[in-house]
Amino acid sequence: MTESHEPSSRPTFLVVDDDALVRKLVSRGLAELDPGAVIEVEDGLAAQEVLRTRTVDVVVTDVLMPKLGGLDLMKWAQTHAPGPLWIVLSGLDTFDAAVEALHLGAFDYLAKPPEVQRVRVAVRNALDQIELVREGERLNRELAQSNDRLAEKVVQLEKVCRMLEDQAEVIQADLVRAEVIQRALLPQVPPRIDGWCVETLYRPGNNVGGDIYDVVMLDDRHVGLVIADAAGHGVAAAMLSVLFKHRLKLKGEDGNPLMPNRVLRALNRSLHQTMSAPGAFITAAYVLLNPRTGRARVASAGHPPCILHSPGGESRLLERTGPALGLEADASYEETSIELGVGDRLLLYTDGVLEGGPASPTQDDLSRAMLSEPDRSELLGALFAAAVKEIEGERDDITMILLERGQGVSRFDDLPKAAPKQKISAPPQAQLLQSRAGKDAFMSIAGTATWMRSQMFFDAANRLLERARTLTIDLGACEYLDSTFLGTLHEIVMSRPDAVRLQRVPVKIRALFEELSMSGVLQHTSLVNEPLPADMEPLRRDEPDAVTQGERMLKAHEVLVSLSEENSAQFRDVVASLRADLETPSS
């Protein structure tokens, strides 16, 4: 009995009554409804036979009949032939039975003896109802289908996202390896030059950069200082700088140092032949110093002027003596001769110092700094700090070499060798937003969230949970969470596991959860992404006092320690030291 119901097909009616006169009246009423078929039977048993073998739209049945009554027929049909709508014929004496039929799900009842008109109206209503139900089913089917398609799309998108994230990770890993290689091209240990000190500072804008430098003892009367800046930054610039280093020849065939003008001229020719890409060029300055006399020759290929400074005297800018490398086939370079007395300083730098940030120093600032900063070891760090101040996002590579005639320790600072993953510029603090719409609250974490914002986030989450039924925390734009923030997040999730869920968790953040065995948090990470409300607003900026912040750090790390043996080993000392700090009354 499962023929499909086509909405357009003509209806089939079944009339069940042992009174031929009633059947005649009912059938006449039905005949006016353009039926596909009107089947008449005398009792319930015969009706069962019909319902077993045919699809019937509406059954009009008497209650009291031989063999099988109308109510028993309906009960049987509920399990064996569901589908038709039922209209029960009832006189006043069987009215109770009619009420029971309605309870069983009958669509309507008709008083006996039935009037043809009433039969037609009741059955017409039943057909309308059938049409409505079928239309509803059709819409539901369509909805379910489009839901399926949508879910499929979401899965595909998530797959693409994961692929992109994986590729980004691969690229990042490549960059880290490239950085290691490029750093290997930098001088590792400052040469010991009697009566001279050299300070350097090297900070590429990305993992790899277009700056390169060298300080090399050529023989006991010659020290070479090279600084170069390949156009642009990033991978292409880094490869140019590697090419520069490879082609750089400071000594002639006889093993004697070459003069700066000859070094640059040869280098230019070699690079010009090799570099055909437009916009590919390198600026460079080469200083050849006689450490005994303090006399030096300087040649500059389009490089920003080196600054020579004598204590109590004027600063002198050593301007370029020829074009940048790689631009002209046969460029020649002049030389500037200088002499450094005791206490004199010479500063070589790349233009990343001067450009980029709103607070970047000018050339005059550099000169003044050389004058006012007596402590050589502080000078480059201070200039760098000024150069990158208030820079958001990308910045140029920055390299500086400071040569000073005087006793002291030489130092090469190309810092983050120890932790290559760490970004050079301090990451901006996380952007934390919240919103509550009725029973559903939302929070989002963008950027890098650390212990500094943990208490604030914790308080805000608890405030939202007091009034909301659910809290969705969105990590779509989250870049990093430190251990305090991770522990705090775990506390929030586990305090209300029924209410809190995380969404759009980036692969690298998920990796942090996994690394710290945060299975509770992972279990509450949802693949369904709720759209965030439009009215997300920043969290209230409470600045917790040091003790509260310390307690937060302690609590967060205690939570992490409780999660696994590895965590315990990793954070045991942190917890102990935080406890000790908190127990000591603060001064």
Add this chain to the structure above:
Amino acid sequence: MSGDSDDLVDWDAARSLTGGDDALLDEIVELFPIESGRHLDGVREAIAASDAERLERSAHTLKSAARMFGARAVVQLAEDVEGFGRESRVDAAEELLARLEEETARLVEALREGRGRSRGGGTT
């Protein structure tokens, strides 16, 4: 005692059932003698077999059919017989059987006359 079928048959009630469709009315008028005979047979057989349930059902159906024509006497008698059937009082029903047969026969006759008259279309 009147021979006028109008005393026995409520033609207006019957016409309202058929919605004024005289052809349909003719059909059910034609069907009644056969059907009522069948139901009376059912009543007789039920009494003979002391089958109270069948007695109730057959009398009930006869009553329903007679009600279409507003035939009060047959409806009342059939309802009484139906009640005896429900109460398993087959003997009491047997006492009413002769009157029920008689009244049903009068109704059949009245319908036949009325039908002839209605066909005559008021040419009396």
